[in-house]
Amino acid sequence: MPFLRLDNVVKRYGEHSAVQGVSFSAEKGExxxxxxxxxxxxxxxxxxxxxxxxxxxxxxxxxEKVVTHVEPARREVAMVFxxxxxxxxxxxxxxxxxxLRMVKTSEGxxxxxxxxxxxxxxxxxxxxxxxxxxxxxxxxxxxxxRAIVRNPxxxxxxxPLSNLDAELRTQMRVEIAKxxxxxxxxxxxxxxxxxEAMTLADRIVVLRAGLVExxxxxxxxxxxxxxxxxxxxxxxxxxxxxxACVTAATDGQLTVSSPAFTGxxxxxxxxxxxxxxxxxxxxxxxxxxxxELRTARPVLTLKADFAEYLGGASQIYAQPDGGxxxxxxxxxxxxxxxxxxxxxGIAPDHIYLxxxxxxxx
Amino acid sequence: MMLRRLLHGLGLVVVLCFTLFPFYWMVSSSxxxxxDLLASPPVWLFTPTLANYADIFADEKVFGAIVNSLIIATxxxxxxxxxxxxxxxxxxxxxxxxxxxxxxxxxxxxxxSPIVLALPVYLLALQMNLLDTHLxxxxxxxxxxxxxxxxxxxxxxxxxxxxxEQAARLDGANQFTIFRKIYIPLGLPGIAxxxxxxxxxxxxxxxxxxxxxRRSVQTAPVIATSFMSGYELPWGKIMATGTVIVLPVTVFxxxxxxxxxxxxxxxxxx
Ligand SMILES: Nc1ncnc2c1ncn2[C@@H]1O[C@H](COP(=O)(O)OP(=O)(O)OP(=O)(O)O)[C@@H](O)[C@H]1O
Ligand SMILES: [Mg+2]
Numbered sequence: 001m002p003f004l005r006l007d008n009v010v011k012r013y014g015e016h017s018a019v020q021g022v023s024f025s026a027e028k029g030e031x032x033x034x035x036x037x038x039x040x041x042x043x044x045x046x047x048x049x050x051x052x053x054x055x056x057x058x059x060x061x062x063x064e065k066v067v068t069h070v071e072p073a074r075r076e077v078a079m080v081f082x083x084x085x086x087x088x089x090x091x092x093x094x095x096x097x098x099x100l101r102m103v104k105t106s107e108g109x110x111x112x113x114x115x116x117x118x119x120x121x122x123x124x125x126x127x128x129x130x131x132x133x134x135x136x137x138x139x140x141x142x143x144x145x146r147a148i149v150r151n152p153x154x155x156x157x158x159x160p161l162s163n164l165d166a167e168l169r170t171q172m173r174v175e176i177a178k179x180x181x182x183x184x185x186x187x188x189x190x191x192x193x194x195x196e197a198m199t200l201a202d203r204i205v206v207l208r209a210g211l212v213e214x215x216x217x218x219x220x221x222x223x224x225x226x227x228x229x230x231x232x233x234x235x236x237x238x239x240x241x242x243x244a245c246v247t248a249a250t251d252g253q254l255t256v257s258s259p260a261f262t263g264x265x266x267x268x269x270x271x272x273x274x275x276x277x278x279x280x281x282x283x284x285x286x287x288x289x290x291x292e293l294r295t296a297r298p299v300l301t302l303k304a305d306f307a308e309y310l311g312g313a314s315q316i317y318a319q320p321d322g323g324x325x326x327x328x329x330x331x332x333x334x335x336x337x338x339x340x341x342x343x344x345g346i347a348p349d350h351i352y353l354x355x356x357x358x359x360x361x
Numbered sequence: 362m363m364l365r366r367l368l369h370g371l372g373l374v375v376v377l378c379f380t381l382f383p384f385y386w387m388v389s390s391s392x393x394x395x396x397d398l399l400a401s402p403p404v405w406l407f408t409p410t411l412a413n414y415a416d417i418f419a420d421e422k423v424f425g426a427i428v429n430s431l432i433i434a435t436x437x438x439x440x441x442x443x444x445x446x447x448x449x450x451x452x453x454x455x456x457x458x459x460x461x462x463x464x465x466x467x468x469x470x471x472x473x474s475p476i477v478l479a480l481p482v483y484l485l486a487l488q489m490n491l492l493d494t495h496l497x498x499x500x501x502x503x504x505x506x507x508x509x510x511x512x513x514x515x516x517x518x519x520x521x522x523x524x525x526e527q528a529a530r531l532d533g534a535n536q537f538t539i540f541r542k543i544y545i546p547l548g549l550p551g552i553a554x555x556x557x558x559x560x561x562x563x564x565x566x567x568x569x570x571x572x573x574x575r576r577s578v579q580t581a582p583v584i585a586t587s588f589m590s591g592y593e594l595p596w597g598k599i600m601a602t603g604t605v606i607v608l609p610v611t612v613f614x615x616x617x618x619x620x621x622x623x624x625x626x627x628x629x630x631x
Contacts, residue, residue, distance in 0.1 A: 050531060051531075052527050052530065052531070071530075072527075072530050072531045073530065073531060073532070073533035073534075077531065078531065079527075079528070079531050081524045081527070081528060083522060083524050085522065085524035085525050085527070085528040087525060087528075087529075087542075087543065088525075088547065089546045089547060098529070098532050098534075098542075099531075099532035099533055102532055102533035102534050102538070103533055146528070146532075150532070
């Protein structure tokens with residue numbers, strides 16, 4: 001039985017639909033991440049689960065109960081806002097205690113629960129401070145603390161780490177993962193950070209323009225993206241796409257041609273998802289980290305443009321004749337000179353094909 | 362650099378002299394006796410006397426007027442804030458039909474010169490048997506003050522991050538609790554400013570006080586001007602009354618202004 005279920009949920013703002021029919025369910029204890037470009041409706045969806053946003057159509061079910069019209073407080077969900085939303089005039093203790101006071105918890109119980117949450121998040125020393133006397137990371141902890149004191153059934157996070165610097169972000173990410181393991185509560189987490197999505201999620205929901213593009217585990221999305229959008233969105237640096245034309249199609253195999261390919265054509269095994277006709281234009285996807293530089297059996301020949309040396313690895317930018325710039329990630333720091341011809345190889349099972357509509361072939 | 366600071370300081374001194382001199386003149390004159398008052402050229406050094414104050418406080422009318430003014434200004438201020446702040450919250454955070462019209466109506470109220478309404482208001486008060494009561498002034502001042510209170514408080518409440526309200530809702534707070542625990546404490550600067558405005562307005566208002574009151578509910582400004590009606594001008598009494606009138610507003614403003622600090626919401630976000 002799914003613990004959280006969205007049933008064709010729609011959010012309309014006048015003419016415009018921010019969320020246009022999202023269905024999806026999560027098991028108890030699952031960590032679900034919503035990703036997608038800015039404005040795709042992630043926050044709106046999360047806020048509809050929380051009850052902060054009216055649902056125009058469809059239903060939200062939590063723990064097998066329809067909560068579509070239930071007020072936020074009764075849904076037993078807690079939300080951590082992107083902006084933290086700490087009560088600035090209250091001490092950290094009072095911030096944590098606020099929700100407990102609202103349900104008339106006894107003073108002793110409040111003390112116990114706040115102390116427990118403070119211990120988990122290591123903010124015991126800060127309880128008497130006001131939010132303005134805290135650093136960004138500490139505020140973030142308090143915001144999470146405010147969520148956990150209430151023992152909610154469901155945790156909602158809206159880009160909780162986006163205001164933190166890179167190092168703190170990594171640290172808090174690990175702590176959120178630990179917290180999830182320790183509490184075992186269902187969590188829904190919105191982010192547009194790849195790494196957060198890949199590392200935290202049991203399952204990722206990729207959204208675009210108010211629609212679900214694909215749902216799957218991080219590795220599923222990485223290995224078998226359903227379409228060009230997901231392929232380009234998951235993975236960093238972005239997947240390279242080369243336009244090509246189908247010249248031959250046999251059972252399970254497709255031959256495509258493009259001037260970029262060594263020898264002009266490339267034969268790829270298809271997943272047999274659907275048929276393509278000869279002459280159709282397709283997109284060939286290759287992840288930067290799958291490309292090999294200067295191999296003996298090249299698939300592509302590219303002209304080097306420039307290289308970025310990141311220390312342990314390098315990103316090399318090169319382009320086919322008259323084509324768009326492609327990225328190649330390689331270990332070490334190979335010397336690259338501009339306009340040098342680079343023979344590039346790739347394992348056949350790392351080549352993705354997408355049809356004109358952008359669907360995976 | 363030095364020159365700029367010097368000029369800046371000099372400018373401040375000029376402005377201060379300009380604004381404070383009449384004030385100084387009023388206060389110092391209130392401690393002069395009649396000869397010093399009428400001396401020409403004016404005397405700067407004199408032996409202060411409390412005679413004028415003794416005079417006005419002996420005058421029941423003056424004392425009564427100050428009490429009247431206090432009652433009216435306090436009541437008006439309390440009611441304006443009590444009614445205005447919740448209205449401002451609604452305007453700041455709820456969507457309802459006619460909201461923008463209502464909003465405009467609030468300021469348009471202030472576009473009419475008060476004197477235009479004096480006669481209709483007088484007739485209305487006459488009809489309702491409200492002339493010469495505290496209530497009539499409280500009511501009319503309320504109509505003038507409420508728009509300002511609503512206006513200032515709405516602006517203040519809008520500046521409070523909406524996430525705070527949403528977080529409180531998720532925490533289980535109802536609308537009233539949210540207003541009391543979030544909007545009042547964080548909107549205090551705006552509430553304080555509007556309370557000061559409201560008090561000062563009601564305390565100083567002369568036109569309607571003249572039109573709507575007779576004997577029993579005269580307010581302080583009415584009394585102060587009433588001294589000017591005889592053949593002689595009792596400058597000492599006028600100045601002493603003026604000083605006494607200014608005092609409560611100053612004290613009130615000083616008391617409330619400590620809430621007028623900026624940055625109450627610091628630390629809420631980011
Ligand atoms: N109150 C509103 N009125 C009208 N349109 C809105 C409103 N709130 C959000 N939208 C629109 O709904 C869409 C989704 O917004 P949402 O905040 O959910 O995006 P998001 O995916 O969270 O983006 P981001 O990553 O930038 O936070 C956007 O196009 C936005 O302009
Ligand atoms: Mg968002």
